Amino acid sequence: MLTNIPKGTKDLMQDESYKWQFLENKFAEFCALYGFKEIRTPIFEHTELFQRGIGDTTDVVQKEMYTFEDHGHRSITLKPEGTAGAVRAFLEHKIYAETQPTKLFYKTPCFRYEKPQSGRLRQFHQFGVEVFGASNMIADAEVISLAYKFIKYLGIEDLELHINSIGCPECRAKYRLALQEFLRPKFDELCPTCQSRFDRNPMRILDCKSEICQDLVKGAPVMIDYLCDDCKEAFEDLQADLKALDIDFTIDTGIVRGLDYYTKTAFEFVTNSIGAQGTVCGGGRYDNLVEELGGPSVPGVGWGMGIERLLMVMEANGIEIPKPSTSDVFVATMGENAKHYGLKLVSQLRDNGIKADLDTLQRNFKGQFKYSDRIGAKYTVVIGDNELETKLFQVKDMDNSTQYEVKEEELIQHLVEKVNA
RNA sequence: GUGGGUGUCGUCAAGUGGUUAAGACAACGGGUUGUGGCUCCGUUAUGCGAGGGUUCGAAUCCCUCCAUCCACCCCA
Secondary structure, eight states: OOOOTTOOOOOOOTTTTHHHHHHHHHHHHHHHHOOOOOOOSEEEHHHHHHHHHHHHHHHHHHHEEEEEEEEOEEEEEEEESSSSHHHHHHHHTTGGGGGEEEEEEEEEEEEEOOBBBBBBSSSSEEEEEEEEOOOOOHHHHHHHHHHHHHHHHHTTTOEEEEEEEEOOOHHHHHHHHHHHHHHGGGGGGSOHHHHHHHHOOOOGGGOOOOOHHHHTTTTTOHHHHHOOOOOOOHHHHHHHHHHHOOOOOOOOOOOOOOOOEEEEEEEEEEEEEEEEEEEEEEEESSSSHHHHHHHHOEEEEEEEEEHHHHHHHHHHOOOOOOOOOOOOEEEESSSHHHHHHHHHHHHHHHTTTTEOOOOOOOOHHHHHHHHHHHOOOOOEESSSHHHHOEEEEEOOOOOOOOEEEEEEHHHHHHHHHHHOO
16 A cells, blocks of 8 residues: 555656656757747646636536645645646736737646546646637647647657637537537437437537447538638638648547637547557647636637657657666776775766766675676776776776776776767 | 456466466576676575455455556546
8 A cells, every 4th residue: 555656647767757858858949949938837726727717517627626625725626737727827927918929838747537547647747838819820830830840850650630620609509509409309319428418518429439329420510510700711721821831630520629618729639559548639729718717818729748648659659769878987996995096086077977887885896897787888997906006997898898998197088088979 | 437357576477276386587696706798506475466255275266355457438
């Protein structure tokens, strides 16, 4: 029990953290290229922020939030997603009063109380970007382009971009009615889950996996046909923008975001190589969210990318992240005098930017070499009584097993050059 | 929340009622205290997810629980 990690969480251990560091650094670089700046907001917020932002009737809010009362009797919730907190900060710091648009990125843990499965955790992590203040579809295209380029940079080829428009509140409401009218006569034939979706989220019925529902849904009205002029034009603009960027996409009328705040653009980068949870990046436009949360009428568009899923896709495609060396130089010593000399040498090497290490377990000489090999040192320096006396040190190149002597005064410089070569 | 699979050393595993629970890899030690990756030798589960039960006898059968994986739902 004490040594059991909580359900649905993962430790990131020392031999894997480099992968995350790599992705985090690259993501920040890409964001910088696109003019996005990082924000860091708390991992918990007032519960009401999510209720209002994500929507009271969504699954996320209704049954998946980690909510608790703090000692001041406030209802607090661990972030289930990143956008709400970003909007809150945007409002609280009155960023809308500055030069627009505002382009923000973040990385954050998210928490949802769900039953874990492949690609689904209770604590997972997202990269996210948000653009505030831009209503033109160019912003949507930019945001999609950022995700696209980042994904391509990482070498991932099997993520497909799916886009859809889910309209604005007006046209979506009309469409919902039309869809419900279409399905109402077939209600009794729908699978139980779809019957429950009928009122709550009828658009989900369109991509139900049950064959019966698939059949019943044939000929159903499509959201795109119900878009108002404004939404329709926006969707066409987006497609034109993506084409201009040479970004391949497919229109997927089945995309329904599970968070209420989305309007117009909805998109996902999906794969089928990592199991059932194939959405690696999902996002869209939310033109009413800022206002809904008590701010001025400011449009927004953004996405979240699941870091664990991203890594799963990379792994499934055999993409390797360069593993940093743990040690460039290992100093093997014999005897007390040599030990002190070695301790100082290692310290000096580090001062010169060399990853250096020495034995701290009183291993015998052979054991030290073995350890040097294990940690992947490129060079091993030998220090014993002979070396201390002659001021000539043995340097062994671990890759090709050659060994040679270097004068004491040239040793550090020599190693610096070798390692950086 | 619903369903299915799995649980034997750090890892991969053999074992399906009968004396001391194979093996491989890893780890650690050693092959006459100055040299790694190869090789050789040695060490490493009174224990088989936990707790009950059946039995002369259980890792092997039964029950309960727990963990984990996968799928539905939902989403990153």
